[in-house]
Amino acid sequence: MKRTVSFVVVLLLFLTGCASGGYSDGRSGGRSGGRPQAMEPPRAEDQLAELQSVLTLNPGQVEKIRPVIEEHHAEMEAMFERARKGGRSAMMELRDEIKLQHDILRDALEQFLTPEQMQKYDQFMKEKEQAFQQQGPGRGGPGGGRGHM
Incomplete structure (x- = not known):
């Protein structure tokens, strides 16, 4: 159960990145300047800013957490890249990797x-997680998110 919740939470972080401009369908520009993009994890700076706001982090905490978030982001980017190259079956395997990465992130944050x-x-x-469940998965913006993986 904890692993399922962790997966959903990381997926939500990913979707937050999509909603804030981390996803481009090739029509709206996004970070790629108009190039079609597949799924990407949210940017490290966006995640850090969100945590700073929600948790009221002090400057010392921000500096300690920054490398943790950056490392997490790099791991997530590598996982998503492998999944993009591996097709649908790799995307399914991504789920377990995301769960593990979220657990690692939470444990690291707990230190600070x-x-x-x-x-x-x-x-x-x-x-x-609750907002994601109410919204439902599979809505990828313009075009429904199909054909962009």
């Missing part, structure tokens, strides 16, 4: 956050 901030983090991720 107060117990109250960890509670906020867990609540924040739970709310993202």
Whole structure:
């Protein structure tokens, strides 16, 4: 159950990145300047800014967490790249890797956050999961997200 929740949470982080411009269908430009893009994890700076806002991180925490988020982002990018190259079956395998990466991220964040901030983090991720469940998966923006993997 925890692993399923973790997967959904990481997927939500990914979808947050899509909603904030991390995804391009080739018509709207996105980060690629108009080039069609497949799925991407949210940018590290966007994730850090969101956590800073939600958790009220102090400057020292931001500097300690920044390399953790950047490393997590690099791992996620590598996973998504492998999945893009591997087709549909690789995308299915991506799910387990995302779960593991989320667990690693949470454990790393726990080293730098107060117990109250960890509670906020867990609540924040739970709310993202609930919002995702209400929205439902599979909506990829213009064109329904089909044909862009």
